[in-house]
Amino acid sequence: MSEYRIDELARLAGTTTRNVRAYQERGLLPPPRRAGRVGIYTEIHLARLRLITSLHERGYTSAQIAELIAGWEQGRNLADVLGLETALNSPWTDEIPSYMPTADVEAFIAAAVADPEQESAVFDRAVRLGVIKPEGAHCLIPSPQLISTLIELVGRGFRLVDVLGLHERIVPAIDDIARRMVEVGAARLVAEHGESWLPRGEEVAEVTDLLGRLRQLATSSVQGLLAHAMERHVTDVMGEHLSRVITQNLPGRTEDA
Numbered sequence: 001m002s003e004y005r006i007d008e009l010a011r012l013a014g015t016t017t018r019n020v021r022a023y024q025e026r027g028l029l030p031p032p033r034r035a036g037r038v039g040i041y042t043e044i045h046l047a048r049l050r051l052i053t054s055l056h057e058r059g060y061t062s063a064q065i066a067e068l069i070a071g072w073e074q075g076r077n078l079a080d081v082l083g084l085e086t087a088l089n090s091p092w093t094d095e096i097p098s099y100m101p102t103a104d105v106e107a108f109i110a111a112a113v114a115d116p117e118q119e120s121a122v123f124d125r126a127v128r129l130g131v132i133k134p135e136g137a138h139c140l141i142p143s144p145q146l147i148s149t150l151i152e153l154v155g156r157g158f159r160l161v162d163v164l165g166l167h168e169r170i171v172p173a174i175d176d177i178a179r180r181m182v183e184v185g186a187a188r189l190v191a192e193h194g195e196s197w198l199p200r201g202e203e204v205a206e207v208t209d210l211l212g213r214l215r216q217l218a219t220s221s222v223q224g225l226l227a228h229a230m231e232r233h234v235t236d237v238m239g240e241h242l243s244r245v246i247t248q249n250l251p252g253r254t255e256d257a
Helices: 006-013 017-025 043-057 062-073 078-089 102-112 116-128 144-155 160-193 202-248
Strands: 033-035 038-042 098-101 133-135 138-141
Touching: 006 017, 006 038, 006 043, 017 043, 038 043, 043 062, 098 102, 102 116, 102 138, 116 160, 144 160, 160 202
Parallel strands: none
Antiparallel strands: 033 038, 098 138, 133 138
């Protein structure tokens, strides 16, 4: 099982060390294992922290979350509770968020944007899209792979505003696909076990296995569909362009032809 220090745990969960300590004080987050003066957290803490963050984003207060967790744990084996939390909140990507100096982000945008007056607007747009999250002198990069792709595309001549616009249009579509896939998986479990079912013991492993397999199927199917769609559109768009260029350069063709 992976182990983290408090700053690593906060970064992976998309929160702050201050929040982690506050959740511990309120009893929402189990205390870490001590190694000397250092607190060591595990994937169980990460899962619980992601659950807390998710509930906060959905409008629950800390007191309500504490009641939910306490009510869940009463009459239910703690190992089952933590196991289910891990299954539901474990990361589906191997990417580890990183940090980039805010000055470097601003310098990249300044170099990529032709109009200096638009630099601030482009920075704010990247923040709004979740591509970067400013934290003082540094920016949290939730997806280093996305940033790497963006930098390469800009380096190949694409306009930064166009790339951000493409990202802005893609994210809602991907989010909709992901939700529909998860809903199918949830519907299958409810159909088998009933509306009031909560997994126990070995059933937690069933949920974990289903989620893992769903991840594999979703990733492979979306990649395959995207590859086939790109193939079709490359053929259509570039074929149309080549045909037009060839036609324009046929011997004997005039401007009035």
